[in-house]
Amino acid sequence: MNLKTNWKILVMAVALSLASVNVPAWAKDSHSPQGQAPRGGLSESVLEQLLAPCHAACELDAHDCKASAEEAAVTAIQQPDPAGCTNEVKAAQTACKGNEHAPACATALATLQTCSQAEVTALQAALGTCKTNFTSCVATCKSNATP
Numbered sequence: 001m002n003l004k005t006n007w008k009i010l011v012m013a014v015a016l017s018l019a020s021v022n023v024p025a026w027a028k029d030s031h032s033p034q035g036q037a038p039r040g041g042l043s044e045s046v047l048e049q050l051l052a053p054c055h056a057a058c059e060l061d062a063h064d065c066k067a068s069a070e071e072a073a074v075t076a077i078q079q080p081d082p083a084g085c086t087n088e089v090k091a092a093q094t095a096c097k098g099n100e101h102a103p104a105c106a107t108a109l110a111t112l113q114t115c116s117q118a119e120v121t122a123l124q125a126a127l128g129t130c131k132t133n134f135t136s137c138v139a140t141c142k143s144n145a146t147p
Contacts, residue, residue, distance in 0.1 A: 052141075061133065072122070
């Protein structure tokens, strides 16, 4: 894994650990193997698009909304200081490199969490909006009797 990927993972881990937002099925895991078909059959996403296109569109919108909210949080956190937390990110990367359970790593992550609190709050609000929009979309599908 390259440094940029490690850094993004670290930043998102901190942000999401603070978010305390339950991310249910309305925003499916973006790391699931898309398009993989179960043994000899259609993939779940293809079946959903065929059988429940309205609901599938709601899920896609929610997934995109979640991804956009997370990217905005990462971008805000990585802004140069004083607006962002670049020094805290670098310190956490250094402290956690090779030993994520070290006391120095825990201290650096706590400092990064403190620095990124405003971004985490914004992320929570954005994810709440994503969930609300998903719920409304599904309700519209149901009220229109659209699968």
